[in-house]
Amino acid sequence: MLYFWIFLTIALVAVEAATVQLVTVWFAIGSLAALVSELFKVPFPFQVVIFVVVSLISLIATRPLVKKFNHKKIQPTNADRNIGAEALVTQTIDNVKAQGQVSVNGMDWTARAENDEIIEEGTLVVVKKIEGAKLIVAPKN
Helix, strand or coil: CHHHHHHHHHHHHHHHHHCCCCCCHHHHHHHHHHHHHHHCCCCHHHHHHHHHHHHHHHHHHHHHHHHHHHCCCCCCCCCHHHCCCEEEEEEEEECCCCEEEEEECCEEEEEEECCCCCECCCCEEEEEEEECCEEEEEECC
16 A cells, blocks of 8 residues: 555645646645555555545645635726716717717726717716726716
8 A cells, every 4th residue: 555655645746736726735645644654554444544634634724824825806907996986078978979088086088978878078977887998987867
């Protein structure tokens, strides 16, 4: 069984090295513990129990820490922060003529109407979404 545990440990470490995320490190630790128990002539059924228990303990102990470091926060861009904001139409919005501009949070943006309506200059609108570099807006009720 010595060669089995050696092979399993090497295979699990190789899989871990080949992947970007931690997927087999816990089982590699468990197989290493079982390999050590084989060196001490522990019977095979107990080696399997050691493998399972050590793998589970290492998974339970380290998984929250790994998730914390792997958790990627999605940071909204400046454009994303404009969704839901009020804007002032600075150039009449006409989707047919492909024209329109709004000022939101001190920045000028190309704008299109959400419902293909014409929105006159000076109207307060709400930013509904962003498509490319254009704000899609609707008149504020």
